[in-house]
Amino acid sequence: MDILIIFRLLFRKIWWLVIIPAVIIVLAVVLTINMPLKYQSTAQLATGFTQEGQIQVTDERMNLRDAGVKFSNLVETMTSELILTLCTYKLALHDWKESDVPFKTLDPDDEAAALLTPQSKEKFIKIIEEKYEKMELLSSYSAEDQMLIEVLAGYGYLSWQLIENLSVFRVRDTDYVKVQYLSSNPIMSAFVVNNLSKEYIRYENSLNKNFSGQSVDFFRKQFAAKEQALQQATKAYNDFKTATGVLSYEGQSDARITQVSEYELMKENAESEISRLRLSIADVNRRLSQLNSGDNRAEINGKIVEIRNKIDQLNEQYRQSGSTDTELANSIKDLKFQLQVQMTQLADQEALEGAGSGYTKEQLEQQRDEYQLALQVERNKVAQINSKLRQLGSNMSGFASNEARMERLRSELENAKDEYNEAQSRYNTELSKAMVSETSVKLIIAGQPNGNPESSKRWIIVLMAGVASFFICAFVIVIMEFMDARLKTPVQFKKLVNMNLIGTIPFIPIKDPELPLLFKNNKVEKPERETFKHFLRKLRYEMERKDDSVYLISSNKQGEGKTFIILSLAFSLSLIKKKILIIDTNFRNNALTRILLPDQADRKRIKAGQFLLNSPDFNREEGKDAKYQKSENKADTDEEFVSGIVSPTAHRQIHIIGNTGEQASPSEIFAGRDFQNMIKQLKLNYDYIFLEGPSLNEFSDTRELIEYSDKVVTVFSADSVIKQIDRESLEFLNGIKDKLSGGVLNKLDIKDLKQ
Incomplete structure (x- = not known):
């Protein structure tokens, strides 16, 4: 898939690329409209790691690599759970003991507020003071410590909550380290960075002394x-x-x-x-x-x-x-x-x-x-x-x-x-x-x-949300297109189907009965209808330049558009004064008969065991076997049968031989009649004869009808996906070699034809 195809694909999906990011942007605006204000405070530490002005007990010299390790150790220690917990203790003591103006208060409906009673607060303060002096962490194995942890979590003072808004880093190429904290209370931000620095220094002094x-x-x-x-x-x-x-x-x-x-x-x-x-x-x-x-x-x-x-x-x-x-x-x-x-x-x-x-x-x-x-x-x-x-x-x-x-x-x-x-x-x-x-x-x-x-960087967030959603949407569209296994373009067809493509027919929103009007109307049609006519004429040209006249139109599966292709070809060929005969040999689904012979009960149609429908001579022996019915109509010769079952349609250049709809196969229905000879007689009177065969995947009818045709044309829908059962049918079609004319790709999206 080259870059031009990708751009065309994205342009076709432009509304998705506009609507989805627009919705995301509106959603981001709504969600960030009430963002709380944040105040940042910064403290600065001098480490002395790269300076030699302090008292030197030994002759050790400063090493840049060792200094880098020391800075990394400082940052890691300062953001460790122990140092952050010591800062947590200071915050809790400030709110509960040392100040009348706490940084935060609990919501009375909060579960943590129920645990913070006057009696428990005194007990918590005592626990915190002991832990602070000994530089110890709270233990989840202790019931009292566990209650205190839940209360501090309600305040947002626990180490994992503080570190979300904390930043400790070395000032580039200097001996200094900056400590920054962001909160909704400016005084609390300053309190956190100062006490965090002091607790680190206290911890280091205690560690060095030990x-x-x-x-x-x-x-x-x-x-x-x-x-x-x-x-x-x-x-x-x-x-x-x-x-x-x-x-x-x-x-x-x-x-x-x-x-x-x-x-x-x-x-x-x-x-x-x-x-x-x-x-x-x-x-x-x-x-x-x-x-x-x-x-x-x-x-x-x-x-x-x-x-x-x-x-x-x-x-x-x-x-x-x-x-x-x-x-x-x-x-x-x-x-x-x-x-x-x-x-x-x-x-x-x-x-x-x-x-x-x-x-x-x-x-x-x-x-x-x-x-x-x-x-x-x-x-x-x-x-x-x-x-x-x-x-x-x-x-x-x-x-x-x-x-x-x-x-x-x-x-x-x-x-x-x-x-x-x-x-x-x-x-x-x-x-x-x-x-x-x-x-x-x-x-x-x-x-x-x-x-x-x-x-707050609100608009940056909104913009990034829109840009990110746009690229994610584009990525999803491209991936879905890449993973799409449908036969939606001629290129995809040639890649997945080992068969000659003789024509492509774009999809138009038209019903089968409306086809005659489409071909009779000489006015300028809508662009998609004109495109349809153009591609249909190309298919007609492919058939005209060959000497074959009997075509079996089939497909691998149902719903591929065989009936529509036959009708379209028939109407298209009739425009150049070709005489067309359609033989509805799709006994499983006689759609051609229903379209071209609607409500014409007096017309003769192919039926198993007999060939005339609603004829008194054929209806009187319905209870007997088919061979007896046939024997009672000895006067009905092959010539009479051929001339009797051909019916005209609304278009004078197109005739049809219909059927009543059967579950038997063509071999069973044609038993006792020389259907091959009938086709030869019909070829004398018609330029083209179209036979429709049921889907190859479900029925064997098409295989039985191949011997009566000059060429076989297979119809594929652009929405179809080639599966294993389709490959078996394709293998059979490739086996008939010279009789296989090729495939017709139907229902193409006109936009896909431009790729």
Whole structure:
């Protein structure tokens, strides 16, 4: 549904869109004519949430997010049931005890007035004073409290009644909060905002004092426990120092460590000397072994001479063979490698003999003995040093154990001092907080009675009522249109019915007998009648451009307008000199017969078992079966029957074959007659033949009549809704395929045709 269709739809329903808002506006004017005057009073609070000028006990800095949370908490607390109830108590005490001019009085006919007797008032005042001091709510479980609640509800002082006209909000981007109250009494409005602010401040101070007292008690106990722990740690440390007789382990520890370091150095020097002596002994042994291996030199020289001779011989053979013998070449190569090895061994032997020169064997052996004696001396020296180090280590172990214990006691003492100092600092901080536990919220501008009433906004209310009713009405119209499942437009028809639409007929307020006058009148008619003629001519054109002449006009349900369509088409076709025959085959409802043959008893009509009505030959055997009646009229041939049952109408171009109205089906009524042959004979004399069939949903007559027609036209009313039973009939019609000409949408609203 596009926007243009919506506007057209709303324009069609313009009277609803005018009348309903107008009624609502008049109703709003009447209901608001006696609106009471309202007076508003405003109080302003300074919260101190975003200011740092006040006393700071801690180093906490203002945080904008935290400030926002504080403002939200303030508004929530101030509008809570408890704070509002405290204000309720103040209002009740004002009216009953503190002032001779109460804000409100009860109507004597009110049920609450019956509960407020002089005796009960004194009792109520006492209950309120106790609850106010203790900051407690009234309990619905107490009978007296329940009575008091009913009385206060009669005054309109309960929390849920006060909050309806109360407004608490932060002034944007400031440290201030405004409290506003609206009532019919300006003094009461000021009283409420001032007392509500004071009760909030009293509640916050009480809450802070309670929290501060609990916090101080907690940290006082914690401080006492840390002080006792410090005393115990100090006593344990001093007792251990006295028991060991050592004032300081640091001096003794340094002396022992120095002595151990000296012995470690001596041990290191001795071990170094041992390593040197071992190397010297190994060097002497090596030189002795070299002196013993001097006889090998002559043997190596002999091998070298022998290898060289072999090489010379093979070289001579290799030259004589033309230097092509590969085996001789490889053998010469191997001998040269052996020669190189022997030469290397000879060089190593000469180097060894040179290294050992200058010493005799006896001198080297004497030198080795001296080195071995010095090695033994150094080993004994290392053993003595190790013994001394073990002795020092044994003495140091007990010393280290005592020192570790004293260090642990000293660490415990330092931790106890730190915890004591921290607990003392936190305790002092909480004491300081308790001294400044009052809330930072202050009432800086008290509410004053307002001499001028607030604008009632009556006309705004009236205007909004009219605008709202207009849009609601428009919304309802659009929704109803959207949910409307009727076949009211060709677009809707094509969407819901799978059938070709061959014509649309608008609705006009005319009766069937008036149709001839409509077509005979050549004067300019009313616009809706001219529109009707225009669309009927379009349907006539659709039928003229086809070669078919026998049409069965049916519908899915009754009341769709089949009779009206047949009559309209007949009269329309007669205007162009077409000869029309209407066969009233709707035996269930012979409306065509009643319209075109009114009170003509002498006319022949179709009837089950016989074909002539009020004929003496047919009436004399009414008690016999139909087949006997027919046999008695053998002279009545098919030709005579056809010519006998056709009756003229008031319009000379239109004839009709009527019926008497039956409950039998066409097959039963046409039994014994060749109705198909009769249709063929009639087609010779008429341009168009129209048959009317009963509704498909209720009867099977249309299904039996289809075989006698060239085309089937189905009539749909624009007010109809397609249901499941209609879909079954549509499925049958689509099954006859070529015989189905299409549908005609009848009774359209002319305004819908313009969408």
